[in-house]
Amino acid sequence: MAVDMIVEPKWVVQNFGNIRILDASWTFKPKADVAEYKAKYYNKFGVGMNELKNPEYLAEHINGAAHFNFDIAYYPSEDERFTLYTPEEFSSYVKRLGVFNGDHLVIYGRGKDGGMAAASRAYWTFRYYGYTTVSVLNGGIEAFKLAQGVVQSGESMISSGNYEVKSVDNNILAKMTDIPFGNLASIKYLDARSRKNSSEKFQSDIQIRRPRVFVARMQFTSQSEKFVLQRDSRRRLIVIKLLPPRESRSETLSSLAAESDFRLLPSASPLLVLESLPSCTMEESTSWLTRLHNTSTCESLCYYTRLLYLDVHTYILPFCMQL
Structure with a gap:
């Protein structure tokens, strides 16, 4: 089933019963100690979900939304803050969020720029794992509330799903060997860092x-x-x-x-x-x-x-x- 990459808050309100919503809110913090995280949380999703709770999600989230927690969905390595799990491990985590194969996932964030940075990372993560029935909520939770969407506090009671990664899309991520350093003019690449001020030349x-x-x-x-x-x-x-x-x-x-x-x-x-x-x-x-x-x-x-x-x-x- 083909779905739009970005969906509007009004559409989400109107189709609320036909979609699975994930909250991708993430609060910035220093990178976790790699060895400590590996010993305590790596591939231990139940432990992580019990101990690594996000206060913003608990304070307010879209009714029934599960929290796609960056501190659990990825793990820190020596070179990366958000390292991707194997398909089997990622499947194990997403099942705990109540996701079923075939669900239309709608992912949202909050705060600056409508939380699109976090929501977009989560979106492309699912695309990397071969899941294409996924969209981003335009404007995040703030826009959803303006559209008279229902929100709640605390944790949503969620039953396990049957989500399973079928295959990964290696075209989503570029490896160092894919970058033609000798001929950069042959490709288009964008600097995705935030602008300090949108009115000034970056x-x-x-x-x-x-x-x-x-x-x-x-x-x-x-x-x-x-x-x-x-x-x-x-x-x-x-x-x-x-x-x-x-x-x-x-x-x-x-x-x-x-x-x-x-x-x-x-x-x-x-x-x-x-x-x-x-x-x-x-x-x-x-x-x-x-x-x-x-x-x-x-x-x-x-x-x-x-x-x-x-x-x-x-x-x-x-x-x-x-x-």
Whole structure:
């Protein structure tokens, strides 16, 4: 059955009894510790559904909607926040949401931009797993309420379904080997990062280039307390994603950088990019990174060796960095 990619709130209200609704609300939080998550929640969907509840969903959701919880539907890995499960594992989770094969799924989000970012991720996740009878609610729960849709609080009582992934659509996701780095003009690609202000011109300062110009040395997260830097004579680049409130935290890091042999490079919020000066020794780098970690300003911090000097306005984020 062919369905529209986007459905309007009025249509959802009118067809309420003929669709299965999923709430894809997700609250931003620091990436979970990979080892801890794997031990406690990986493929343990019952445990996750009991312990990883979303307060926004509990406070208000469309009547009868199950919560497609990003903290359960995906799992964190070293390189990704939302790593896809195997088809069998994903099927096991979605069955718990009361989804049956053949259901017309309507997915919605909430908040900024009508929650379309979260709803769209959930939508394409189902498409990847070969399920095409799925739509996104235009405008999210806010638009649904304006259309006189019924909402509720607490948890919906949901019986298990029989959803099962039949096959995956590998055309949905592009692999690194699929990207023609030598001829990027032959493809069309979009920068999907949020605009800081829709009225201002959005200029990307992070462009896709050949990833060979960087070699990852290590990843340093808030769960790490010790790390070792390899000795070499190359300059190093530190890429940091700041936690809110970003303006004050950026000022703190700028002050720290001024006291060290690092210099700030042009970058777009919420990223902060620093490069070590030739005079910066390994011991000084290690000491400064420790002080940086103690400020608790970063969600993720990666330390890299810069192998090739680029134009000052163009930087490459290594693909292993979690954004």
